[in-house]
Amino acid sequence: MIFYFSGTGNSYAAACFFAKKKQETVIDLAKVLSDKKFCYEIQEGESLGFVFPTYFWGLPTVVVHGLSRLQIKGKPSYVWAVITCGGGTGASDRQLKAVAKTAGLTVDGVFSLRMPDNYVPMFQAPGKEEAARILKEADRKMEEIGQAIERKEKGEKSGVPGLLLSSLMQPLYRNGRRTFKFSVDNSCIGCGQCESVCPVKAIALEGGKPVWKKERCALCMGCLNRCPAEAIQYGKKTKKHGRYVNPVYGIR
Ligand SMILES: Cc1cc2nc3c(=O)[nH]c(=O)nc-3n(C[C@H](O)[C@H](O)[C@H](O)COP(=O)(O)O)c2cc1C
Ligand code: SF4
Ligand code: SF4
Structure with a gap:
């Protein structure tokens, strides 16, 4: 079972990539919230995944609100997350682990995945060729991450620079959402x-x-x-x- 959130499709495409490997279902966290459908049952031996973008080196509000309300019946064999980004994810992994805890979930492995940057208020959107090049590299990285997920690896852990970046930039998200x-x-x-x-x-x-x-x-x-x-x-x-x-x- 894979929960995702996506504004411009990168995270949805990644969620579909990982879901295809084991024919898993993908569930939109925005829909979880709008339908108020928070209870899901995990089968024995099944893993649980989350795929979403980083915003201001932290979590999108939809992920915070959706994930913290989730009620997962059964124990997932492994909980993993892939955080898509235009450059880096800062300390999104730490925020994710803290939010997941409120839903009684321990995240075992977190992976970042560079994809084309959609934050056009600040950056020029990548041209067609550049976007295609970044997506090709993302395809290669997804294969790698897929294998790491199979092996139930711990993935990446942000260090002090990521933590500093996130604590500086995250307050800007609240203002930007106006x-x-x-x-x-x-x-x-x-x-x-x-x-x-x-x-x-x-x-x-x-x-x-x-x-x-x-x-x-x-x-x-x-x-x-x-x-x-x-x-x-x-x-x-x-x-x-x-x-x-x-x-x-x-x-x-
Ligand atoms: C509000 C906002 C903030 C973003 N902040 C970051 C960031 O801090 N670091 C980064 O590398 N990319 C950032 N991005 C880029 C996205 O994380 C990236 O393009 C992501 O793959 C988009 O996923 P989606 O297509 O599933 O919505 C931001 C995008 C948005 C919309
Ligand atoms: S209004 Fe905000 S949340 Fe809605 S689609 Fe536009 S940017 Fe996304
Ligand atoms: S702004 Fe106008 S043209 Fe653009 S999506 Fe909305 S209704 Fe359509």
Whole structure:
């Protein structure tokens, strides 16, 4: 059984990769929360996995809220996590272990996986070729991680630099989640994609245009990167930074 969270498809693609190996089910943590379906049963000998992105060198709110409420019946043979990132995961492993503890789970192995960076408010989105190159390398790394999971390895453990980075950067996530920072251009075609992809239902279409109805969201960048008209902006830089969506979510 694999729980995942994904804004632009990287973590979903990775979750599917690992699920395919043993024909496991993948479960969206955003749906766990929206359906309030927190109880799951693990069969004897079955492992339990989590795949999600790092945000500000920590955990997305959906992962914190979903994981801390999970009620897992039965004892997983091994609990593992793969944290996708654009560069590094800081001390996300430590935060994950602490949150999992509140759900009575001990995480045995944590692995980081570099994938294309979707945080376009700060960085230029990778071009097609660069994204393809990073994804090819990620495929190779996933094979390695898959074997490490088979061997029930302990994976990586963050050190003091990661811890410092996370403690400095994580407070910025709460501020970044404020939805007044989003805006929509005239190029919006009113397709409703942003509303339907939002994992926390923060967007509603009003008069054919998206309106952010919640004060804060998960900041997954799904609405912005998956808008077919590139009509959604966040701050001043996204107009020039391009967009990124993993091919698993199809063409925008
Ligand atoms: C709000 C936000 C914050 C991010 N912070 C980091 C970070 O601290 N370090 C990093 O390497 N990548 C960071 N990223 C990049 C993502 O972790 C990375 O692109 C991830 O694979 C996206 O996964 P997804 O496609 O499943 O949503 C951030 C992305 C977002 C949206
Ligand atoms: S996804 Fe883009 S084009 Fe479609 S309604 Fe939202 S902002 Fe408009
Ligand atoms: S509003 Fe956009 S960035 Fe925020 S959680 Fe919803 S889809 Fe993600």
